[in-house]
Amino acid sequence: MSVRVLDPTVDTSPAKAGATTKLTSLAGRTIGLLDNGKINVRPLLDHMERMLRSQYGVRDVVRLRKLDFSRPVPAPVLAAMQGCDAVISAVGD
């Protein structure tokens, strides 16, 4: 008579961001900033764009915008992200 039992553990290595590979540096990179249209997100992202360029050497910042914050990002905007090394979506509230 055998016993089938379950593994109690969870892989405790650092969380991985989906299937994408991490960057070694932001310098020279293209970063997308997605604005969900809520109040004050644009000025927040303006500051972030400036800091990403000046402090981290980011080469290009692609500003993307959703017209309806209550719906998921539409396909054309997702397509526009394809040239980005990484995207930051703002602000979930």
Place this chain on the structure above:
Amino acid sequence: MHDAILAEQAGIMATAIITDRFVTTAQVIAQVSGMPGHPFAVIPHPISNNSDAVLQEKAADAVQQCARILLAR
């Protein structure tokens, strides 16, 4: 958070900036999307009535957190 997950699923590395009141919501969204523990940056709620000086501070904090998330460990 959902948009960052959609970008990841489309093969683009992404993270999100969430205000602290919505951290649990963001975590649940990540979990039900099949990416439990997907990292994001957290800034104090709210931002809608912040002065520009406060927004700048939050932007600096968010940039630092996002850089840590996006760069290789």
Place this chain on the structure above:
Amino acid sequence: MATRALQSAIYELADALDVNEHYQQNGWTDGLPIVPPTEERVREFLDAACLAPGDIIGVESVRQRPISAEKAAINVVMAGCLPTYMPVVVSVLRAMCVAEYNMHGSTASTGGSAPLIVVNGPIRAALGMNATHGVLGNGNRANATIGRAIRLVLINVLGCIPGQIDRATLGHPGKFTFCLAEDEEDSPWIPLAQERGVPAGASGVTVMAAEAPRQVMNEWTHDPEEIAETIAAEMRHNMLTYSVWAGNYALIIPKQLRDLFVAAGWRKHDIREYVYRSARVLRRDWATVGKGTIVARGGGPDQEFTALRWPEDLLVIAAGGPAGGFAAVVPPWYGARALAVTQTIDPVQGDQ
């Protein structure tokens, strides 16, 4: 809910003894034998708490580690719990995921704390918990295995393994289990959970990152102030010899001393007020315990430190056996860096 697939890897072994050996060798236990977590048992436990396997009970926020219901249930089975204990364990885990509990800091630290769990309300009797004889020791299945389940989740789900993420220098035996019920039946005082916001008549848990209990004794007085002074003295001693930082202290008062407080008209509030005023030391006092080098630092020899930030920092719990003028002082891991958290146990989940 019970028909959703479980995600965990499955091992097929000859019998329960082999399961235990396999899990021991993999470092998946606390060093003691475990109950084999079969799929049937895990599903029973999920059903007892009305949870689906993929439900997230909570997330440890520093390392962003989610605790799924499935993984929690596996460890609760292993601990030797009954299915009816699952809602209590779930509530404790939820409480530990609240930021001010500081689950990562308190479980990883060299300071070696353990989660002290206090259970209130009708669920105590439903589970046959112990609130009296030897309440801080062994002997009761619910007390023992609820506390143990938390430790197994910390080990297996959060990777809190001694020498790895768990850097405790010494730790203490509470890291095996540290769970008690309050004796609400033999006390006129308001139950701890109710004082901390759980509705009267509901069940609740309070959990705090705690060091080992320190037993005091005073059988030489009926004066409540003198008894409270003995308690305050133990807290002052802890401040000097372990850690001075103010935070939550737990105070467990068994029947003999409790009856003296009650006869003098003292409620928990009165004990808190007295101890808040008295549990204080001056920086110069460190010279009496071999720490003279720090007397000249900071605010100077007359700088005052208090064990409690305010009276409500003292968690007063009525529990313990009927005889003996003892009480237990349970100090915090690191002052207010980690605070006690109280959660209501959701009545939907199985409270009777």
